[in-house]
Amino acid sequence: MKKFAFILFFLPATGALASGNISDLFAALDKDGNGALSKEEASVESRLAAAFDEIDTDGDGQITRAEFDKYQSN
Numbered sequence: 001m002k003k004f005a006f007i008l009f010f011l012p013a014t015g016a017l018a019s020g021n022i023s024d025l026f027a028a029l030d031k032d033g034n035g036a037l038s039k040e041e042a043s044v045e046s047r048l049a050a051a052f053d054e055i056d057t058d059g060d061g062q063i064t065r066a067e068f069d070k071y072q073s074n
């Protein structure tokens with residue numbers, strides 16, 4: 001249920017749902033392609049930005065794909 005809601009709130013920002021692939025959503029937000037989302041990259045989606053510290057479980061200021069996927073599955 002949470003995963004579904006998460007996809008929905010990303011949809012207006014990225015349109016990635018059309019691909020049906022959650023990994024594409026991460027890639028769409030990872031503008032510099034380094035495999036992690038900075039706060040600046042996350043800032044394009046206000047709800048992601050609001051949850052940034054919750055998703056960034058190790059507190060290094062970057063959301064890795066692992067952290068992103070873990071948040072999705074919570």
Ligand SMILES: [Ca+2]
Pocket residue numbers: 056057058059060061062063064067
């Ligand atoms: Ca992190």
